[in-house]
Amino acid sequence: MSRNATLEIGAKRAHQHVPLSQLIWAIILTKRNLWDFMQQEAVLGSACEISCELEVERLLDQFFDRALYYAAVGTSVHASPNRCSMASAVV
Secondary structure, three states: OOHHHHHHHHHHHHHOOOOHHHHHHHHHHHHHHHHHHHHHHOOOOOHHHHHHHHHHHHHHHHHHHHHHHHHHHHHHHHHOOOHHHHHHOOO
């Protein structure tokens, strides 16, 4: 999912009057469910596999942290009269 897609999700949910807290909670639950599924399916046998799992966890954290940020920016931009600020969101 790209930055623009996440910005659009935030703006769409704001347009639908979804509270930011509910949007954030939905993203957090998605992350938890994905991580739980991955842990259930993983069979770790070596140090290399454990190291790879930690790297995947780090990448998932980074992805979902950015998703939270850009979704929040999207909601605030929707509420703001100056929608040009959406393009200036940077991480």
